[in-house]
Structure formats: structure tokens, C-alpha cells
Amino acid sequence: MKKIIYFIEFIIVYFLFILFKLLGYKISSNLGYLIGKFCGPIFRSKKSIIENIKKSNISTKKNYNQLASNVLGNYGRIFSEYPFLKNFRNGDLDNYIEISGKNYLEIIKKEKKNVVFVSGHFNNFELMAMQIEKVGIELSAIYRPLNNTFLNNIMEKIRKNYICKNQIKKGIAGTRQIIKNLKKGNSVALMIDQRVREGSKVNFFGNLASTTTIPAQIIKKYKCELVPIYIERKNKYYFKMHISKPIKVSSNKNTEDITKFLNTVLEKMILRNIDQWIWTHDRWKK
Numbered sequence: 001m002k003k004i005i006y007f008i009e010f011i012i013v014y015f016l017f018i019l020f021k022l023l024g025y026k027i028s029s030n031l032g033y034l035i036g037k038f039c040g041p042i043f044r045s046k047k048s049i050i051e052n053i054k055k056s057n058i059s060t061k062k063n064y065n066q067l068a069s070n071v072l073g074n075y076g077r078i079f080s081e082y083p084f085l086k087n088f089r090n091g092d093l094d095n096y097i098e099i100s101g102k103n104y105l106e107i108i109k110k111e112k113k114n115v116v117f118v119s120g121h122f123n124n125f126e127l128m129a130m131q132i133e134k135v136g137i138e139l140s141a142i143y144r145p146l147n148n149t150f151l152n153n154i155m156e157k158i159r160k161n162y163i164c165k166n167q168i169k170k171g172i173a174g175t176r177q178i179i180k181n182l183k184k185g186n187s188v189a190l191m192i193d194q195r196v197r198e199g200s201k202v203n204f205f206g207n208l209a210s211t212t213t214i215p216a217q218i219i220k221k222y223k224c225e226l227v228p229i230y231i232e233r234k235n236k237y238y239f240k241m242h243i244s245k246p247i248k249v250s251s252n253k254n255t256e257d258i259t260k261f262l263n264t265v266l267e268k269m270i271l272r273n274i275d276q277w278i279w280t281h282d283r284w285k286k
Helices: 002-023 025-043 046-055 064-090 102-110 126-135 149-163 172-183 214-222 255-272
Strands: 097-100 116-119 139-143 167-169 187-191 200-204 207-211 226-234 238-243
Touching: 002 025, 002 064, 002 149, 025 064, 046 064, 064 126, 064 149, 097 102, 097 126, 102 126, 102 238, 116 126, 116 214, 116 255, 126 139, 126 149, 126 187, 126 226, 126 238, 139 149, 139 172, 149 167, 167 172, 172 187, 172 214, 187 214, 200 255, 207 255, 214 255, 226 255
Parallel strands: 097 238, 116 187, 116 226, 139 167, 139 187
Antiparallel strands: 200 207, 226 238
16 A cells, blocks of 8 residues: 555656646746645644744744744745756756855865765755765765655656765665775765664753764764855745865764764754754654
8 A cells, every 4th residue: 555655656746847847947946835835734744843843942033833834835845946956967057056165165175085064954955965076076975765665766866866976875784885985085975963763862952862973973983074064045046055164073072072063063054044944853752
């Protein structure tokens, strides 16, 4: 039964991707926002989004219900923009993305450093690894496969062809691949904002949250510099990507110290645009 549902989802998504491509980037982005806002609650509970925002103890003047609608609308925009990742990759949509700190990427490339890029699922998160690789940095991007195997095949093809050619699946085998790529001199890009079973309980917005320690372990063991990156949406269709100056982490810091620091970095990113982060993941689930 599950396979039948997955196949139906695949057909719907495939049809929408064709429709988006016919409509063009801007119209599709707007349509995606409406789909996310009005159809999103069928798949993702607005109540859970609101509960998670409240758990974070973030002070906001925005209405919680409106925040939740914006979060789902952003989901929709990201979804509708997948058919245009090829255009971003080929430079056809370069006018829609601005990169602050691009000089740091040039230095990393020139000096052949292998660094650890860290970020979260912000709008549009797929563009970050793409822009890093476009500069010419040898990069390995870590990803979690979709449960829907039909859709996952499409997404893996899109990611390998247009985002980052070296995709590594999360898991034990993936960790071995990360180490192999680091030894080759590659940099690594990781999302650090999702709850993980094998993580450590670390403070996140005032509450303990299961947090991945993999970035901290890599930084500690291989003495890699840390580079936080962030992307935000401007005026619906435009993006600004922020590359931080590479950070040399003190050898005196242990894995827990580094992980705590990474969570504070993530908190600051989220606070820049509260409704541009994916709040549906319960980071504080026990």
C-alpha cells in the first residue's frame, strides 16, 4: 500500500515539475508559495510548527499562525524551484542570487584548504552547495535520502547533476566516505539543524536538543577550519548567500564545546529570518 501511495506522490510531483517548467521561474515560485500555504497543512501540521516556535522561546511580534503559514509557503517555493536548479547552475539565473564573502571561497580554492561548511535548511538551501562547487572547490555534500524511493531517484539525479556531484548519504557508510574525501583534500558541507538519534544532547534555544557531533569530530580530528554559510530569500525570488570568514577552532576545544558553538551559530542564522527556517522538525523531541 505504501508503494502505491509513493507512486501516486511521484506522479503528482512529476506533473507539477513539468507545469512549473512551462510557467517559468517567477510564476512557479508564487504558485509554489500558494500550494505550500494552503495545501501544506495537509502534510505538515501548522500546530506543530507553532509549538516548536514557542519551545524555542523566541520573542517575535509576528502572529504565530502567520509565521506557520509563511514557513509552509517557503516549503512550497523551494519545491517549485527544483526544476530551475539547472538554470541556476548554468548561470541563467545568476541575477537572482548575490554572494557575500565570495572572496573567502576564492581563498579556500586557491590555498586548497579542506574546510567544513555548516548551515541549515534555509531558503533555498540547495543553492548553497551549488554555489560553493561552482567556484571550483572540491566538495562533498551530505544528504538524507527521501523515504519515497521513486521521488528519491529524481532528487538524487538533480543533486548530482546540478547541486554537487559528490553526494554522500547519511549513515555509517557515509561517514567512511566523508573521511576518505577529507584525506583526498575535499571540503565537506553538512546541515546541522536536524534531530539525530546518535547525537548528543546540547543546548538549543534554551532547551536540550539531540545534535549531530560529526562536524565537531571532523574539525577536531582533521584540524579543518569551520565556515558557516547562510542563505536568505529577498523579495520572493532573490537570494543572498552569506559566506563567513573561515574559523580556526582552538585545539583546546573538545567535541562538546565545538558542538555547542555550532548550535549558537545556527541560532543566530535562524533569528535573521524566523519564517525562513524549516520548523517542522522537532529538535527537542525526547
